Amino acid sequence: DGLFVTDYFTCTPRKLSPFRSFASIELFHFHIPEDTVIAVWNLITFKEQGGTFGDQCPDRSITVYFCSGAPSIINPLHVHFPRDTSVPGSFTLTLTWTLPNRTTGVFNVTSPLPGDWFLAAHLPKDEGKISVKGLYEECQYLFQPQLIVQRLVNIAVLYPGYVTEQSMAPHNRSCLYKVFVPSYTSRVLVEVLRCRGAEGCPLWLRVRAKAPPLHNSTALDCREHAPCQLALDLPFWQHWYYVLLEKHPGVPGPVSFQVTVQLTVRVVWGDMDCSRPSLARPPFLPSSASMNMPH
Numbered sequence: 479d480g481l482f483v484t485d486y487f488t489c490t491p492r493k494l495s496p497f498r499s500f501a502s503i504e505l506f507h508f509h510i511p512e513d514t515v516i517a518v519w520n521l522i523t524f525k526e527q528g529g530t531f532g533d534q535c536p537d538r539s540i541t542v543y544f545c546s547g548a549p550s551i552i553n554p555l556h557v558h559f560p561r562d563t564s565v566p567g568s569f570t571l572t573l574t575w576t577l578p579n580r581t582t583g584v585f586n587v588t589s590p591l592p593g594d595w596f597l598a599a600h601l602p603k604d605e606g607k608i609s610v611k612g613l614y615e616e617c618q619y620l621f622q623p624q625l626i627v628q629r630l631v632n633i634a635v636l637y638p639g640y641v642t643e644q645s646m647a648p649h650n651r652s653c654l655y656k657v658f659v660p661s662y663t664s665r666v667l668v669e670v671l672r673c674r675g676a677e678g679c680p681l682w683l684r685v686r687a688k689a690p691p692l693h694n695s696t697a698l699d700c701r702e703h704a705p706c707q708l709a710l711d712l713p714f715w716q717h718w719y720y721v722l723l724e725k726h727p728g729v730p731g732p733v734s735f736q737v738t739v740q741l742t743v744r745v746v747w748g749d750m751d752c753s754r755p756s757l758a759r760p761p762f763l764p765s766s767a768s769m770n771m772p773h
Contacts, residue, residue: 481631485511491522491622494540497554497600505549506597506623510590512718513629513656515690517590519544519597520624521583523573528615535617537575542583542623543598544569546591550598589690597623630654630690636721638741641671644723646733652724654690657739661715665742668721669707670700675733679706680726687714691722701726 487508495502510517523540525532543550550568559565575581599621636642636657644653659666666685673679679700684691685708691697700706713719725733 482628483631485627487625491620494601494619494621496604503598503600508595508625510592511629512592514627515630516628517587518626519585522622524580524620526618531579532617533578538601540573542571545596549596589692591689636739638739641736641738643736655721656718659713662744663741664744666710666713667740669738671736673735676731680729682724683708684722686720688717690720
């Protein structure tokens, strides 16, 4: 059973503009902590006109883009990119109005990647109508995103070369671990040993870099594989890898097992390039290297 902590982040409201170019986009920056299991963005939009609520302002849809690591590459005008252009994926959401002067939206991301996340927002492109300024108060559309994250604390750490024993109680469905992968690691091997349950080894083994695994993460059904081991070649360096052992639905009783991780580290001496399994120090040495944690 894990302990969850909730964090809350908000940005000040900003006036949105119709899309003309990338300069007319409002960009918001958030930072998602490590070990986050769910991130929820509350998207608040309201109208103003002449310093009061803009009940008489027309409803204009708001387009919001979400992207991890860098601002989204957006294409509101549906132009064609040059051939062989690689465009990173992003999430897009369109907000419509539910009240005369206010609307809200919610966007959830399960097990999001930690680090920088960017939101971009804009109004639709102007229809080209000509209006004379000063005849009426301008309608303003203000946008304020808020972020709520729920992160899991005290996730069990796996140490390379050591065996961790676990008994999963009948009411528990999964166990989550993490292991830190240092520089020059060329292979990560996760293995489930001595697995005993009501139906052999009724577990799914899932592994993912940087964030807890999802349903489509690299996975192995331990009922169909003996030994149950998952190998990842050329892993990301200086990142946590998360290991999830998940019980098959409807399996009665407890499940006991052992889990271990082996890292293959690439060592370079002069012109020689050799790979060897990593050797963990005895657990009583409290250095950062022996504890498999970043400096």
